[in-house]
Amino acid sequence: MERITIDPITRLEGHGKIEIFLNDEGNVENAYLQIPELRGFEQFSVGRPAEEMPRITNRICGVCPEAHHMAATKALDALFDVEPSSVVKKLRELFYSSFYVTDHTVHFYALGGPDFVLGPDANPAERNILGVIHKVGVDIGVQVIECRKRNHEVIKMLGGRGVHPVAGLPGGWSKSLSEEERDLVREYAEKNVDFALFSLKLFDDLVLGNQAYVDLILSDTFTHETYYMGTVDDKNQINFYDGLIRVTGPDGKELVKYPAKDYAQHIAERVEPWSYLKFPYLKDVGWKGFVDGPDSGVYCATPLSRLNAADGMATPKAQEHYERFYETLGSKKIDGRYSPVHHRLATHWARLVELLYAAERMLELAQDPEITDPNVRPVVTNTPTEGIGSVEAPRGTLTHHYKTDENGILTDVNLIVGTTNNYAPIAMSIKKAAEGLIKNGEVNQGLLNQVEMAFRNYDPCMSCATHSLPGQMPLEVTIKDKDGRLIKSISQFLG
Amino acid sequence: MTENGKPKLAMYWASSCGGCEISVLNIHEHILKVDEVFDIAFFPCIADFKVKDVESYPDGYIDVCLFNGAIRNSENEEMAHLLRKKSKVLVAFGSCAYEGSIPALSNLTTKPATLDTVYFDNPSIDNPDRVLPQISSQVPEGNLTLPEFYNTVKSLDQVVDVDYYLPGCPPEPEQIWAVLQVVVGALTEGQPLPPAGAVVGAGTTALCDECTREKREKTIERFYRPYEIQPDPDQCLLEQGIVCLGIATRSGCGALCPSVGMGCRGCYGPPEGVYDQGAKMLSAIASVLDVGDESMEEAELESLIQDAVATIADPSGTFYRFSMAHSILRRVKNGKGAA
């Protein structure tokens, strides 16, 4: 049997590796996405004081440390059984919204953007953020950099540090917001809203204006009918910071809606000998392997998933774009809800809708009169026992689960991180893309673009999942014959 | 130097979180300058290169390699050796490469304990056949391999020689930019580099030097967990009983954590004169523990001190939060650290 190794840089590179096996006809027999790294946070966090977890687990991922910091902080609220005051909640969500703006921006322009801005067939060497800048103009590049800059300034102001924030406390937050700071944050939030609208316009012009791209988005190669997960508020609208976890089916019907503390009743993780990363699936449906459809417990937790799992957006402008998103992609309203969009490449668009929501939400909070209340650090005296906290990380629902002794020293820690949710779907998308393109052993340059796009729309954060950088994997495909002799080698940069 | 006269820059992550790369991006507009001055020779996070390319380079082809991430598995170690061979200047970039950082908390436990917890004991696990990831495993279609997960996390200088250390988890962007400017100056205008083995992009004194909080004589009767107390906004946190590693941590970040009311956790590593950050921290705060005096009965004295020490939760995980791999003993004798 022939095999194709899609190996990030080579076997030595640490962070993700694809193996495609061809049958004797030279068609795809099977494909594996291997995650070759483990760091063991769930074990070495045991014995540590629980309150340190926001400052320990953010090191799981330097790309979205804010998400881990926040999930850990919420787990501490539950662990110590303290309800944060409303100002604390608002302060945290303000911080978190700012983070969302910068994170989604980076993905769209640096990671996802190149596919569309430069086109799937562009020269791989050009296919990076610098390429984008050259194409759309330096001023836009500067805007992107400015956007990151101002939001990281807010993150540092409220979280203490630009990367790996420290301010989270059980029931509280160590840093309050002064009036001067609020004025700055408000100004930045307004810029963010403008920037989000600008980005959506850019997507309109570059992608929706291009029939070839639209066809690509709607093509079967990039379609999977799975379950979708997302966090929603009491109106079933998307919320990143807090709410109930809602799962909807391929048909759009709600499967279940549960509080984070019940996660273990609904999620289970499988182990495969060929990967260090675990495969979560929906217990309520069951594991049927790497397949989609209503009978398979495989689910997806991405911007697209959140839109599909929700009834709408909590801010006006975002809601407009939400509706336009479904209308444009031909979704129908069934009893008041849009039927789900299954086209994976639409995730990029969904991400921009979320970008707008995050910016609007940030502005709302920055204008909140209560936001500058200095009382944000309560003294906590409760005896800790067990606590579960979750947030919507940009790359999926993130859950932290702690148990401690009476001194608050951790005895058990379980973490289900964003990208892990999507491990199975990503593997499936890769396989499908490969099947679509590899016929009778014929492999062409297009394969890599397709696989790459199938892969990247998830914005898979292997930092979160396995601790490498998000999806930015130079791919190399080597095709060997039965005797392992090299037939063909193609490579290009992924992301 | 290369044909176009631009110095070759490489940046690589081993067992890391990517925060170092993000911090590099956080030099914001300067990143364009970096792109202008350097020729990227290897930078998985922003450009397309393969280890094959690196292997094909002549030794010392790369002028500066910023290596971040700890040595967690066999792959990390092999990459470290390759990049050492190919680089003129190898920089241990960030706390992980310098001293193990958070991943090295793993040295307080063991490989078997880790595998058990991750793959067998978690509440959400579904692993009836007790499957564990294997270095080599058979699937119907063929054989799949994985790198070896080590029992002990190592710092970069424990597997190869390191020219410079750039501390911080992650290093602060201003410090990164300052160091890059020095490197550029050295490579382009032949300005002198710091002495080999130096810690760059940081101060030499302890963090208190940068901390604006008011410091008095230290007498501490007991310690408080950060949620047990509302600290005075202007006074030294340690004096208020909040464990702050600033006294035993190298300056350079600008005392960010204390400025938002949280004790320093020591991510910049020990100051110039100290090797084992944890031991020094331990020695210092135990010394100023203001309980017991020479007039007491030995038994009474001991129990009083016991009680006060008991208010320090998890000394190993706190004093060695970032420096475990680079501490004198490097790891625990067995898994007790996690118990």
Added chain:
Amino acid sequence: MTEKQNSPAGQEKVGVYICHCGSNIAGTINVDEVSEWIKGNPNVEVSRNYEFMCSSTGQELIENDIKEKGLTRVVVASCSPHMHEKTFREATERGGLNPFLFEMANIREHDSWATNNKEAATAKAKALVNAAVERVVHHKPLEKIPVDIDPKTMVVGGGIAGITAALELAEAGHHVYLVEREGTIGGHMAQIDKTFPTLDCSACILTPKMVDVGQNENITLLSYSEVESVDGYIGNFNITVRKKARCVDEELCTSCGICEEKCPQKVVDNNYGAGLSYRKAIYRAFPQAVPGYPVLDKENCTYFQTGKCKVCEKVCPTNAINYEQEDQLLNFNVGNIILATGYDLFDARKIPQYGYGRLPNVFSSLEFERMVNASGPTGGHILLRDGETEPKTIAIVHCVGSRDQNHNEYCSKVCCMYSLKFAHLVHEHLPEAEVYNYYIDMRTPGKGYEEFYHRLLKEGTHFIRGRVAEITDADRKPGEEGKLIVQSENTLLGVQQRNPVDMVILSAGIEARHDSEKVSKLFKMGCDYDGFFNERHPKLAPVSTMTDGIFIAGACQGPKDIPDTVAQGGAAASQVAKLISQGTVMMEPVRASIREDECSGCRICNNLCPYNAIEYDEEKKVSHVVTALCQGCGTCVAACPSGVIDGAHFTNTQILAELEGILWDMPTEMTVMEEV
């Protein structure tokens, strides 16, 4: 820190000298093997072994090698540095090297004398010698630190020891502050009637000296005073003394004694009078008290208790009485301190079976002293508690509270002699009376002491060898009615005896002052388990302490009789006089110092120093060490979290090099094996 500490080969030229100490070392350690082996150390230039390194020829070996072979460092492996470090440092210096470029390996006390296992001893010697070599390579030349000596001295305690020391110094022309807790100086000796073995009158030899003290202008006598605080160090102590209010203006008082005479309030005199006599509420312990001013005892003064009386004020011809007088705090500097705080007498009540306090006719030795004293309560007559009956039979019990597992294990040294003195005094006052001395061993070391014992044997004292088990008034046999029965074993006859007597005298032992531990802390020096102050060396430095500039004399150091006490008072005085005449002392340069440019100003070290030698500079925001105050313990060095405090001669590098060297045989290279 984990780097190899030993410096590169040949960087220093070290001479290593292994001492045989006769067979003390060579008998157990293979010195040839060790000196041969150490040649393998890259820094060793010369390695010899010699029979007695401390001999002049041994020292010449070192001097010559330094001169001829150009040694830069010296290591001697022999006895404890406490024995000969000074010797060899001087030899090193004579050779032309800084004396601190020397290191000593203790292979005698710590090795050859501690084991019979020759192989192990030799291996250990190698480790210790190698450690010394690795260490000495990192030694730095150091200069001793000169400190000026303030010629004034404080003597604490106005007993015979303190009086002697004070007078010796004062007569040599040096100023002395003599601090006495009681209203008068004199101490225990003033309570004694006669002194053994010469039987001369205690008062007759003591009071002239007391008067001298009172009159010597070089002596500032601070009676009824106690030391509050002691700061500083040798040559420069700062003292604070509390002068308690005696309610008498010393400027006006003429010591006429009328107030005492007219005072209506009688008080049992438990102190000087041993509870047998009375004093007044305003009183002098005894007529010859120095100073002569009385002390008003507020607890017993009618005016202070009831608000009425004021008799003393009325009768005082010079209006010296001042009820409002308050304690004064006096502050002064001295260069040296002599502690002569004396002893407490063992309280015989602690041994209930002897019945003291319960059986009226059981007397303490102090009570008896007062009784036989002509100026005492009975005018020198020996009477039973009823105050009229003369005892016909008297038992004197030695070793009360001494040589006793349950109380003090040590021998109080003076009890045998004063018990003999008592026996003699009984014979003198009551020729008819029978005297029985119960002793365990008769201890009479001292000039004329044994002769005195023989004299008592001739005087017909009955000596019974055996510890008294019990003293009871429960008669069992005829002849015991109304008597005190002394129950004991006669170990010479091997029989139990019941001996009915009229009077029993308990010869109580000597104990450290009840507050000696507090005092030793106040003066930052040690005291032993029994509470007696620790001398620097039991033989060679009996009146010095571990703290430079503080000396001890008399019974505060351990039980002593008067001649020894006086001798120590003189010895302490001459130690101080020596320092005063030197003018300056050179102090060990083992001191801490802070590299201020690297100090973060965290202030961890600030209050670690018991000598307050570390100061914080508010301007520079850094700390620094006041060298003269630093005693070199190194506690701050170990504590400094920035590692910017250096401990001279005990630097991290030196200690870690020594550590590396002492573990030379431990494999440290790591096995290169893949872990699984």
Added chain:
Amino acid sequence: MSDQFEPVIVGFLCNWCSYRAADLAGTARIKYAPNLRILRVMCSGRVDPQFVLQALLNGADGVLIAGCHPGECHYVNGNIKTLRRFTLLRKTLEQWGIEPERVQLLWASASEGTVLAAAVDRMTEQIRDLGPLRWSQKVLNGNGAAHPVAEEA
């Protein structure tokens, strides 16, 4: 010497009490285990915890810190600081799985040669029962040691 395991114990003894106690033990010809190797420090308060860890890394099977009894410290209370540090160090070493018998604190005054000798004998036996520590070989066994890239990698 017999084949039984002979522990190597490093002793940090204070100059004024414990070092003299060891001198006295020798002068009094008290025989005790030759397994203790003594370093002199002026005060037990000089013992930096780094020294203890370094001794263990360098191969010692145990470390003894000895000083004056509380209240008898030549430097008033240096030994109190030692006790505070030791208490915290022991708690830390426990987390590292290092048996408490391996690192001990002893009070021995200058007159307690017997106490010191007995303590050394006791500690030697305790560690003999625990077996060798020999950290770099037995615990680190290759971790942190640089070694060449495996060829086939």
